[in-house]
Amino acid sequence: MDTIKYQLRDDQIPTSWYNIAADLPRVDPPLHPGTGQPATVDDLTGIMPKQLAEQELTLERDIEIPATVRQIYAQWRPSPLFRARRLEQALGTPARIYYKYEGGSPAGSHKPNTGIAQGFYNKEAGIRRLATETGAGQWGSSLALAGAFFGLEVKVFMVKVSYHQKPYRRALMHTYGATCVPSPSTETAAGRAILAEDPDCPGALGIATSEAIEVAMNDPFTNYAGGSVLNHVALHQTVIGQEALLQMDMADDYPDIVIGCAGGGSNLAGLTFPFLGEQLRGGKQVRVIASEPEACPTLTKGQVAYDFGDTAQLTPLLKMHTLGHSFVPPSIHAGGLRYHGIAPLVSQALQDGLMEARAVPQTACFEAGLTFARSEGIVPAPESTHAIRAAIDEALRCREEGRSEAILFGLSGHGHFDLGSYEKYMADELADEGYDEELVARSLARIPAPFGQV
């Protein structure tokens, strides 16, 4: 029954972000889509401030966290790491299960870790407005929070299916003063083009990203802010894993397995990269597991290719696992995981054998979420239940094999905004939506032909 919590002091909040690009044997740069040449800082500054563009491309290992950002982090950081003793008991497993909980932030997820950083740099650069995409709304509400803190306008294109599934997330953005429209919208050329082809399109992160980038490109005082995928976003999230390293040390333990849910990849990167960094620099080995939805199986069924991050082909080309930038995933409730691609650094780690990936069905994830809520008390976001599913499956394997392994997973956010989805699950109204093989094949065929250097 006892709670075991590992709580760091405020002065143990990391002072720098960890850039795994410094330690990976190979990193492929983003390419300018017109020239096929590696993108430069100047190429990127049309839609983001110079400092973020530099973070996107740098191979430096440690990037100092600005004092202001670190001070704001202190509102909810260091986040706690728990031993899941009641869950272990419920499963009857000899495994030692730990979880790092990011739901204590004002927006209820890990996303403010980068939202605050991006808000800070954009404010410093004299920007007045930020445009972004959001799936389930965790990112949109976190950027809205940053907008409120730094006095920036925030415009959010929210994937249409989530806009209707998650009305409270939308309301949270409004509460912070942001504007939020369902995507595809009629406000951009990218949105109108999609609607002309499919008026009932449920939307996708790639579409919403196109709309946000278009808005940013058309106004010198508006920048784009990305919620995942990009190197600098993954970078900012590494405060999670750096804290977890210290906390596992407090626990006098070290994970055999580290698990994160995978959508765009920043939450997964944030928890696991600092552990992989230890390994890459000669430290202990860990198994890293990326758990993605069966309905959007980027890592398990995608191809590795240079592809666009968005549907309208406005981003640089990113080398990553991709289902093709035109892929529109089924309307699962883990809206934050409905993305055709993945962070290039995560993709590289998977290619390098530093990580394994698995795809899990929606209802099995909600089942895991319910088991977790009833044993540990915290209701997880649908995205996070993908990590819990994998953690429970590993713990059950440990039971079968009689092995006491240490399993650490990332609990990226709470599910207080997602209780409509839980009600549907409990009422047996949720189905497992697999991916449409034909749709994926068609989408894969639309990945741009490689340039010479690919």
Place this chain on the structure above:
Amino acid sequence: MDTIKYQLRDDQIPTSWYNIAADLPRVDPPLHPGTGQPATVDDLTGIMPKQLAEQELTLERDIEIPATVRQIYAQWRPSPLFRARRLEQALGTPARIYYKYEGGSPAGSHKPNTGIAQGFYNKEAGIRRLATETGAGQWGSSLALAGAFFGLEVKVFMVKVSYHQKPYRRALMHTYGATCVPSPSTETAAGRAILAEDPDCPGALGIATSEAIEVAMNDPFTNYAGGSVLNHVALHQTVIGQEALLQMDMADDYPDIVIGCAGGGSNLAGLTFPFLGEQLRGGKQVRVIASEPEACPTLTKGQVAYDFGDTAQLTPLLKMHTLGHSFVPPSIHAGGLRYHGIAPLVSQALQDGLMEARAVPQTACFEAGLTFARSEGIVPAPESTHAIRAAIDEALRCREEGRSEAILFGLSGHGHFDLGSYEKYMADELADEGYDEELVARSLARIPAPFGQV
């Protein structure tokens, strides 16, 4: 822009609850409604375990917290205390504003502080099921959490208007495995009697309490669990104020004013009683302000009398400020504050001049909540906005008077379940519902005639 957080260590979680009854000059006992004699432990054990009945009546000052309860507290305690620097800046006030944040618990409010304790004692006593009332659902979901932790069934009668206003709170109870029905229901004689008189009755905490007590009285393995009002509930919440005392010490400051929202009174008691205890034992003086809704003005318009805690007259008679046990308040969104009475200990403190009370209108509270959310980042529960309204008003007075006073308020819960209410406020769809003077007069007239000893 900087965050100032005062975070205690886990070993600073209080080891005992503080019972203000030991220090108040006068405490009137609950009365057996049949005999008019002070209720005994035996009178109470029909619906609660002996240890809680003893806590209800004791005049001992310090009640040891069981180790199991303290260990579970450690999941979210000690809770942080913040200096609201960004709010101070937004208001341009010289006041120093502090808030104690209880929204980090798994249920998102202060209510698990007593839910866990009550679950523990009932489990120890061999009880299988708990029945309770809930307004907005903060209490029902917290008891549901305790039920999940201790393996107890939980049956919640949720005030009908809130049942429909707060679908996510209801879903949270389901997620934890509890059953939840709208009150008045057809499941109890008390509910049926109300429905016969008024089929459209929106419900009230006093009605839902009757239903829960009736269920508990009819089954030896079911107990009643109260979410507020009762002495032992206020007692359990004093972990809040005890921690805040240590944290104000860390801040090298002491509040001139301590503010809590007031419904049943347990949150208010939890924060303020330890400060009043200091004062009563010769320590520093504080102004304590209870902030209640204008639509349910128990402390500002009620009478002090022995009255029932519930509509169907099943509870002992409690000496308290009351609008009459038959009062049905308007359907405001701060459902947790819609109660006709108040904790007798809070009432006594008010009678003794240890506390002042004010009533605030709904829209002014949401306005304060929005100001707070946009400056401090945390979206407050509608109940908590009543404390924020009073804190902001005091801070503005400080600005006018050029005084730098220290103001501490209780932020009892987050508003992530209440974003539908915020949307309505922002869309200008919320009105201020005052109280109906005639209804109050009629209800006051139904307070039972006093026994000789009153």
